[in-house]
Every structure is written in C-alpha cells, then in structure tokens.
Amino acid sequence: MLERKPRRKISVTKMAYSPFYFIGQAFKNIWRNVGMSIASVLILMACLLVTGAFYSVERNINYNLEGLGGLNKILVYINEECTEDQIRKIKEEAENCKGALEVTLITKEEALKDEKDKMGEEFSDIFEWLEEGENPYRASLEIEYETDSDVAALEKALKNIDGVDKIVSRSDTAEKVEQIKDVVSKVFLGMMVLLFTVSVFVIITSIRLALSARKKEIVVMRYVGATGFFITVPFLLEGALLGLAASLAAFGVQYYIYGAVFSGVSENFLGLLNLLPASALSGTLFKSFLAIGLVTGLLGSTVSLAKYLNK
Amino acid sequence: MIEFRNVTKLYGQSAPALENVNLKIESGEFVFIIGESGAGKTTLTKLLLREEKTSSGDIYVDGKRLRRLNFFTLPYYRRKIGFVFQDFRLFEKMTVYENVAFAMRAVGQSRRAIAKKVPLILRVVELEDKRDRFPSALSGGEQQRVALARALANNPKYIIADEPTGNIDPQRSLEIMEMLLKIREMNKTVIVVTHEKALVERFGQRVITISKGHVVSDTGKSS
Numbered sequence: 001m002l003e004r005k006p007r008r009k010i011s012v013t014k015m016a017y018s019p020f021y022f023i024g025q026a027f028k029n030i031w032r033n034v035g036m037s038i039a040s041v042l043i044l045m046a047c048l049l050v051t052g053a054f055y056s057v058e059r060n061i062n063y064n065l066e067g068l069g070g071l072n073k074i075l076v077y078i079n080e081e082c083t084e085d086q087i088r089k090i091k092e093e094a095e096n097c098k099g100a101l102e103v104t105l106i107t108k109e110e111a112l113k114d115e116k117d118k119m120g121e122e123f124s125d126i127f128e129w130l131e132e133g134e135n136p137y138r139a140s141l142e143i144e145y146e147t148d149s150d151v152a153a154l155e156k157a158l159k160n161i162d163g164v165d166k167i168v169s170r171s172d173t174a175e176k177v178e179q180i181k182d183v184v185s186k187v188f189l190g191m192m193v194l195l196f197t198v199s200v201f202v203i204i205t206s207i208r209l210a211l212s213a214r215k216k217e218i219v220v221m222r223y224v225g226a227t228g229f230f231i232t233v234p235f236l237l238e239g240a241l242l243g244l245a246a247s248l249a250a251f252g253v254q255y256y257i258y259g260a261v262f263s264g265v266s267e268n269f270l271g272l273l274n275l276l277p278a279s280a281l282s283g284t285l286f287k288s289f290l291a292i293g294l295v296t297g298l299l300g301s302t303v304s305l306a307k308y309l310n311k
Numbered sequence: 312m313i314e315f316r317n318v319t320k321l322y323g324q325s326a327p328a329l330e331n332v333n334l335k336i337e338s339g340e341f342v343f344i345i346g347e348s349g350a351g352k353t354t355l356t357k358l359l360l361r362e363e364k365t366s367s368g369d370i371y372v373d374g375k376r377l378r379r380l381n382f383f384t385l386p387y388y389r390r391k392i393g394f395v396f397q398d399f400r401l402f403e404k405m406t407v408y409e410n411v412a413f414a415m416r417a418v419g420q421s422r423r424a425i426a427k428k429v430p431l432i433l434r435v436v437e438l439e440d441k442r443d444r445f446p447s448a449l450s451g452g453e454q455q456r457v458a459l460a461r462a463l464a465n466n467p468k469y470i471i472a473d474e475p476t477g478n479i480d481p482q483r484s485l486e487i488m489e490m491l492l493k494i495r496e497m498n499k500t501v502i503v504v505t506h507e508k509a510l511v512e513r514f515g516q517r518v519i520t521i522s523k524g525h526v527v528s529d530t531g532k533s534s
Contacts, residue, residue, distance in 0.1 A: 220400055223360065224465060225390035226417035228382055 025234035026241055029210035036206040041246045043202050044296055047195035048250035048289050054188035055288070056258060056281055061181060063276050074151070076141040076158055077166040087139055090163045094141055097157040099150030104142040111137035138165070196296065203242055203300025207235055211304060236301045243297025247289040254289075255282060312337050313359070313469070313500070317368035320354050320524075328354040330524045331368070338468070340532065341492065341501045343511045346521035352504045355521065356473055359502075360394060361385055373468075390418060393462030393499075397474035399454045401446040407433065407457050408442040414464035428464070435497075436460045436490060452483030459490060470494060470501045476510060484510060 030037045076094065078087055087105065095103045106114070112135050116127040130136065145154055155167055211218065221231050258278045265275050313336040320329040329351045336342050346352050357363040358370055361377045370377045372391070380388050401410050408429055415425045433439040436456040446454050455475060462470055472491060476484035488503075488510065495501045505511060511518055520528040 216400060217402065220402075220413070220461075221417045222386075223389060223392075223394045224414040224417050224461070225386045225388075225392075227386045227419075230417060230419065 022233045022237055026237035029207075029214070029234060029238045030241065032213050033206055033209045036202070036209055037242060040199065040202045040206045040242045040300075041249065043195065044199040044243065044246035044293060045250040045253070047192060047199050047296075048246060048292060049254055050188060050191045050195055051288065051292065052250065052254040052285050054185070054192065055285060056254075057184060057188075058181070059281060060275055061177070064274055074143045074145065074154060074158070075168040076143060076164055077168070078139045078141070079163050079165045080138055082139070082163045086163050090161055091141055093161045094143060094158060097143075097154055099145050099154040099157075100143050101146050102144040104144075106140045106142060108135045108137050108139050111140065196292075199246075199296050200300050200303070203239055203297060204304050206242065207239055207301050207304035210235060210238060232305050235305055236298060239297035239299075239301030239304075240294055241297070242300075243293035243295070244290070245293075246297075247293030250293075251282075251286055251289045254285060312371075312373060313502075314371040315368070316371070318358065318365050318370060319367045320351075320358060320363065321366040327366075327524045329358070329521075332521075332524075332526055334519060334526055334529065336500060336502065337532065338500050339495070339498060341495045341514075341516045342503070343514075343516055343518045344502060344504045344521060345506060345508055345511055345518060347506060350521045351524040352506075352521055353473070354524075356471060356504055359471060360392060361388060386418075390465050391468045393465070393467035393470045395455070395458050395462045395470065395472035395475050397477045399446070399458040399478070401454055401457055401461075403446055406443050406445055407438055407449070407460075410446070410457055411460045411464050414461045418465055420465075432460045432463050435463065435494070450483070451479040452486055455479055455483070455487055456490065459487070459494070463494065468500060470499050472501070472503045474505055475503060476505065476507060481510075485513075488514060 076090075078090055082090070091103055091105050094100060112127070112130060115137070116124070143154070143158070145151060151169055155169060158164055158167055218231055255278055258281070262275050262278060265273055315332045315334045318329055318332040319327055321327050332351075332355070344352055344355060354363070358365055358377070359372075361380055364378060372388070375388070377388070402413065405413060411429045411432055412425045415428065420428075430439060430442070433442055436459050438453065438456055438460065441449065441453065446457065449457065455478070459470075459472075459475075462472075470491070475487050475491070479487065484507070491501050491503060492514070503511075517532055518528075518530045519526060
C-alpha cells in the first residue's frame, strides 16, 4: 500500500534551481502556516489602508485649499458709497502698503458672478432674481501677502485707507487648518508606525514557523552542501508574496471605499467639499502599496533568516 | 587528507569537549572513532562538518583550513562530505528515490544527472527494487541504507557516519558496516563514529579512541 507506482515524471528532478521550484516552495510554506499567513496579510493590509487613508486625506485637504484660492490672502471690503474712481484710488494705496504682494480688485458684478458659479445650477433662479434687482455684493480687494509676519502691519495700514469698510484676514483659518493637518498627520503616522512594526513582527513569526516546519529539510540541505541562496530564497519569496498579497488586497479595498466616499460626497455636499477622483490618487497609491508591502515582507523574511545567515 | 592540529573546543566554562587533539586521516582510509558517551565524538564530527569552529588549533581538509570557510565557501566544502545521521533523517513523504534525489537537487544538479545517477546509487546500497517505497515501509537497516545512498548522492570524497548502527539490530549493523567497507573501495575515505567497541573489533580497521576530550589511543593506519 505504501508502494508508489513508478512514474515517468519525477517532480523532484524537475525542480532543481528553477524559479518555479522556489515559488512552489514559497507557496508550500504559506500553506503550511495558513493562519499565520492570513494574519500577516491582514495586519499589513491595515497598515497600508491607514497609509492610503492618510495620503487621500492629505491630498484632498490640499485640493480643497487650492479651491479656496489659498489662505495667504486678506479681503478688504470697500464702502458701498465709493465711486469707481475712489475704488481705483483705494487699490493704488493698498498696492503701496508694505507687505502687499498682489492686489486684485473684485467688482460687485464679479462678486455676484463668482458666488453664482460656486453655488451651481440648482440656485441659479435666486441669482437671476438678484441680478434683476439690486446687487447686494460689495466691491472688494483681494490682497496676497508673502509671509504671515506681514499680516498685522498690513492690516493696520489697510485700515487707515479712506473708504475701507471691513478687513477679513484668513491667517487664523490658515493656522487652524495647518494645526488640524499637523494633528491628523501625527495620528496617522503613529498608527502607520505601529501597524508597520506589528506587520513586520507577524511576518517574522510566520517565516519562523515555516523555518521550524522545514527544520529537518534545512539541516539535510545544509549538510549536503546546498548554498545559502538555495535555502533562503523560498523564505524570502514567502515574505515577498505575503507583502504582495497585502498590497493588492489593500489597494482593492482602498479603491472601493474611496469610490463610495467620493460618490457620497459628490451627491450630498453640493460642491462645498470637493474630492479628487480615485483615478487621481490610484497611481501613486498602487506604487506606494507595492513598495511598502514588498519591503515589509522582505524585511520580515530577512530578520527571520538572519540567525541562519549568521551561522 | 584530514588533519587536526592541536584542536581544542570549549563550550562556555565547562571542561573542554576536545583538548589538544592531533590526528591525521589519509585519503582512502577507513577509520572508526570510538568513545563513551560525552567523550567528544560528536564535537569532533561537528568540527569536521564545520558546524562548529575550533576554540584553538586548526583543522585542515585537503590542505584547506576549515576556520577560513565562510557563508559562501562552506556549502562547497560540505559537498566533499557525505554525512550519515544516526536517526537517518529521511523525509517520510518522499520515496526512496526522492530522498536520494533531494540531496542532488539541493546542490543544483540537472534533471538528467539526477535521473541517471540515483538508480546507480540505489544499486550500490542494494535498494534499486525499493525505489518507490516510502521510508515507513522499510526496515531500520534499509532506512539506514537510504541515508547512506543520500550521503553518496553528490559523490563526496569523505563519508562520515554518526553512530550508523545505533538504531538497528546486530545483523543489520554488520550489513551496514560491510556496505561502508564496499563504499571505501570506491576511493572514498570513511569515518565511522560509534560507541560499539565489540562491532569495531570485528573489522580490523584503524580505531581512534577518544575519552574525555583526548585521543587516548590510535591503532594506526588500516590495511
């Protein structure tokens, strides 16, 4: 019963030093410790998803800030009574203020049109009504400054110009946005480091289990004179395959979730919050996921094999 | 030729496993290394396989100093040695043929070379009719012969057998020894590490006795 019928094809002999042999052995190792392998993939996936979420949030914050036309601007509202000549004069005076980089005049008509464009088609009837009646918007100056340290002096100088009604500076908002970005970055980075470390350790454990399961085989291989390359490559490939699986799965999940969030935001926020389409992020995300996945997998394998390599 | 020059091996603070050992084994010799348990036989084997490094002194094999072998050169040195484990270390899920082929595959031999050579080796150990059996279907003596065949697979110059008769009955032990003598005639140097003094005396070969880490007797070259 224990006798095997002679075979024409002998699998063992087919495999010497072929890439198929190494890949086959790597899959065999994964299958031997399937539970640990799944755990490694899931944890690494979580790490990649946090990375992906961080990247998506960061990119979208910047995208929305760009949409606001930047935060390093001061808005100067001009008295309604001012004539066009007076407005031109106010603009000239503002241009001469220290710290002012560029001064743009936004007329009442332009202000109304901008708002109409921003609100979209749904509110077009309200704007048509405003256009027909009296325009409630005021002329304003948009003043760009170079550095935050210019703001206080610039505001003071602008206040002294005749005809200036109100000054709105976005420097506070800019500071708050920067603070939020900073906190978000720190939280995400902390989670990334934690999950990355856990992933490496789980992969190390997984590879060590594979090494332990094949201990007898490895001892025999070493004693008959197998090279370190021949012995270690399947384990390195195992780490790389786990990393690759985690990368591809994480990319799929991220793409799906981002797509769902994108549709939800597009439908419910009416242009108040704009998200980049998934295609704008997918290229970088895919490459980053692959790189992080492979590096983590290989790092885990290398650390596990270090003991063997040092012998 | 194998040469031990003032070899000492220490493990921590305990007494030396081997102390100031000097010996020479010429190519083509058949040597028994005997000694009681804990005498230093296993340490000597490990040093010869370069599983361990000497604490002091040097071992030369064919003029090469084993201390100087590194991660890259060590595998090529080990291909000169066919090692037979006391517990056989056969793979239960592989047939006799595959167990032998495994050793050749591990050193990157071609399909054709494996297919050509394994049957010849199995003929030497008289197992050609059992090539497709699994180890569990073989007797202890037969399993040891498979282990011997695997040690021969890469055509080593030296055969080191660690207690080759430790797990088999006396009749099979004699057969294994006869087989090792036959292998020596294939221009190999055979070193048999054992504690079975009575068995050794029947063969009239060179016997090196180790006790408490020292070489206490050496009968000199065999015929």
